Structure formats: C-alpha cells, structure tokens
Amino acid sequence: MAVYTDITDDELAALLADYDLGAPLAFKGIAEGVSNSNFLLETEAGRYILTVYESRTNPDDLPYFLELMRWLARHGYPSSEPMADRQGRLIRHVRGKPCAITGFLNGLSVRRPTAAHCREAGGGLAALHLAGEGFPMTRANDLGQAAWSSMFAGLEAAAEDLKPGLSRTILSDLALLAERWPRGLPTGVCHADFFPDNVFFTGGKFSGAIDFYFACTEAFAYDIAVALNAWCFEPDGSFNITAARQFLAGYEAARPLGQAERAALPILAHGAAMRFFLTRLHDWGATPAGALVKPKDPLEYERKLAVHRSSPDLVLFGDGA
Ligand SMILES: Nc1ncnc2c1ncn2[C@@H]1O[C@H](COP(=O)(O)OP(=O)(O)O)[C@@H](O)[C@H]1O
Numbered sequence: 232m233a234v235y236t237d238i239t240d241d242e243l244a245a246l247l248a249d250y251d252l253g254a255p256l257a258f259k260g261i262a263e264g265v266s267n268s269n270f271l272l273e274t275e276a277g278r279y280i281l282t283v284y285e286s287r288t289n290p291d292d293l294p295y296f297l298e299l300m301r302w303l304a305r306h307g308y309p310s311s312e313p314m315a316d317r318q319g320r321l322i323r324h325v326r327g328k329p330c331a332i333t334g335f336l337n338g339l340s341v342r343r344p345t346a347a348h349c350r351e352a353g354g355g356l357a358a359l360h361l362a363g364e365g366f367p368m369t370r371a372n373d374l375g376q377a378a379w380s381s382m383f384a385g386l387e388a389a390a391e392d393l394k395p396g397l398s399r400t401i402l403s404d405l406a407l408l409a410e411r412w413p414r415g416l417p418t419g420v421c422h423a424d425f426f427p428d429n430v431f432f433t434g435g436k437f438s439g440a441i442d443f444y445f446a447c448t449e450a451f452a453y454d455i456a457v458a459l460n461a462w463c464f465e466p467d468g469s470f471n472i473t474a475a476r477q478f479l480a481g482y483e484a485a486r487p488l489g490q491a492e493r494a495a496l497p498i499l500a501h502g503a504a505m506r507f508f509l510t511r512l513h514d515w516g517a518t519p520a521g522a523l524v525k526p527k528d529p530l531e532y533e534r535k536l537a538v539h540r541s542s543p544d545l546v547l548f549g550d551g552a
C-alpha cells in the first residue's frame with residue numbers, strides 16, 4: 232500500500248452514505264505497500280480498510296480478487312472480508328478510480344522473520360491453498376513465466392543503469408527459465424505475493440493474510456517459491472536453509488508436497504525471483520512524483536537471482552533432498 236490518491240472528507244462521506252457502516256470517526260492514509268492507495272477507516276460500525284485501486288490493478292480483475300477474499304473469509308481463512316454497500320456492490324468508485332472497503336484484520340507483520348515465524352507462515356500458506364479449493368472463479372497469472380520476456384522488453388537500459396552487463400544476464404536467465412519451466416504441477420488459488428508484509432501474526436502465531444491483489448490460479452509450488460525468496464533470505468543476501476526447512480515443514484504439516492512439486496522448487500524459486508526483479512525494475516523508474524510510497528529495490532532481487540543461478544539446489548537445502 233501507499234497513497235497515490237487523496238480523498239476529501241466530502242468524497243468519503245458521499246461514499247459511506249451508500250453503506251450501513253455509520254458515520255466516519257477516523258480516516259488516515261497508510262504509508263506501507265506499493266501497489267494501491269490504502270486508508271485506515273474507522274466508522275461507528277468498526278474498523279475497515281478503504282483501498283483505491285491504482286494502475287497496477289486491472290479493474291477487470293477486481294471481481295476475482297474481492298470474491299476470493301469473501302470466499303476465503305467465509306471458509307475459515309483469516310483474511311479480511313469485503314463490505315457490500317446497500318445494493319450489494321463490493322466495488323465502488325472514488326475520484327474516478329475503483330475502490331472497496333474491507334474489514335480490518337488484527338495482527339502485526341514482522342520485519343525480520345525468525346525460523347519460527349517461517350514455520351507459521353508456511354502453515355498459513357498451505358491453509359490458503361486448502362481454503363481456496365472449490366473457489367469457482369479462475370484468473371491466469373499475468374505476471375507468470377509467459378509474461379517475463381515482454382515485461383523485460385524496454386527495461387534493458389534500466390537494468391544496465393543498475394549494473395553494467397545485467398541486461399545480458401537477465402536475457403540468459405529468461406531463456407533458461409523458458410526452457411526449464413515446469414508444467415503440469417498441481418494448481419489452485421495462489422496468493423502470489425505472500426511476503427512478510429502481507430502476513431500477520433498474533434502472539435507469534437500466524438493470524439492472517441492481506442493483499443490478495445496478485446492472487447491467481449497458479450502452481451501451488453510457485454506460491455511456495457515466491458514465499459521462500461521473500462522469507463528465507465538474510466539481509467546480507469545469504470539463503471537461510473533453516474528458515475526454508477521450517478517454512479516447508481509448516482507447509483507440509485497441512486499439505487504435503489508431491490515429488491514433482493518438490494523437485495521443481497529450485498527452478499520455480501529462480502523464476503519467482505525474476506518476477507519480482509522485473510516488477511521492481513519497472514516501478515523503480517515509474518513512481519509518480521509526490522506519491523506517498525517508497526519503491527522497492529530491484530537489486531535485492533537481482534542478488535536473489537544470482538544466488539539461484541549459481542546454487543540451483545539451495546532451496547532444496549543444497550543437497551537435492
Ligand atoms: N485488511 C487489513 N487489515 C489491517 N491492515 C491492513 C489491511 N489491509 C491493508 N492493511 C494495511 O495496509 C498496508 C498496505 O496494504 P497492502 O494490501 O499490502 O497494499 P498494497 O496492495 O499497496 O500492497 C498493510 O501493510 C497494512 O498495514
């Protein structure tokens with residue numbers, strides 16, 4: 232989250248007039264996140280998050296995201312439920328942009344996850360994959376492997392600015408990923424952005440997940456690979472095998488991996504690092520002036536790419552086990 236769009240008191244009052252949430256008591260922009268504008272909204276009925284969807288989110292995808300959040304919340308998964316207005320609409324508009332009000336989820340994210348947090352988060356991701364079973368809508372992963380070459384087209388100069396020679400390395404990675412990308416793995420509802428800032432804990436226990444705005448129908452093992460990259464690297468760039476073991480143990484306690492899923496983790500982790508490198512590289516030069524947002528560092532993911540390139544078995548604890 233971030234704040235790209237300001238909302239006046241009158242605009243908020245006009246929006247809330249269509250809901251049964253009472254009058255606003257407090258309203259504040261939230262600086263975390265990078266994709267959409269988020270506001271903490273307190274009304275006479277309780278605490279909510281108002282999200283204004285910005286350019287990264289395709290309005291055509293909103294029914295999938297919001298119906299998924301509703302499904303998960305109603306199938307026992309700790310996530311926030313979208314609020315319908317009096318006419319049953321989940322999606323409204325403010326300042327010409329789509330928006331939605333969702334329930335506030337208690338809990339805190341952790342900046343420096345421990346191995347114990349990783350185990351809990353692994354369990355939380357498996358629970359999501361299980362809770363998504365039966366969700367009737369589908370959404371292709373528009374940031375998946377098939378999209379990466381076109382995402383990089385036009386960003387070669389930006390890559391060279393970051394690090395001379397990087398453009399050639401990325402092109403060679405893209406070719407390798409295209410050749411080796413696994414097919415036919417079990418798929419279902421994936422979060423696709425299960426980073427520590429999107430996962431909440433209460434008393435050290437997993438207590439919920441937010442930010443389903445990249446959710447899609449994908450290989451479950453790809454979702455795990457995204458998370459291993461996000462949770463198990465140390466600030467010095469090294470991969471924490473203990474944290475990864477714990478993440479997978481927490482995951483497998485609820486949903487054991489098949490042999491093909493496990494064997495695919497190294498290439499999936501390499502690809503998952505590519506996906507976040509590419510979106511970060513794009514955003515690095517494209518953040519609007521004056522927005523309350525801190526773009527994420529593409530070099531962090533360039534370093535993760537380098538780790539997977541040079542030690543492909545690392546996410547299997549370096550021994551192919
Ligand atoms: N349902 C929620 N309950 C509590 N806090 C939330 C909720 N949704 C978002 N937030 C807060 O807003 C911040 C940004 O939300 P997020 O969905 O990650 O935005 P973005 O889509 O821009 O990444 C989170 O870090 C959290 O502090």
Ligand SMILES: N[C@@H](CCOP(=O)(O)O)C(=O)O
Nearest residue numbers: 232264265266426442507527
């Ligand atoms: N997790 C992504 C950026 C999107 O972050 P969000 O949680 O703010 O939507 C990254 O680290 O590149």
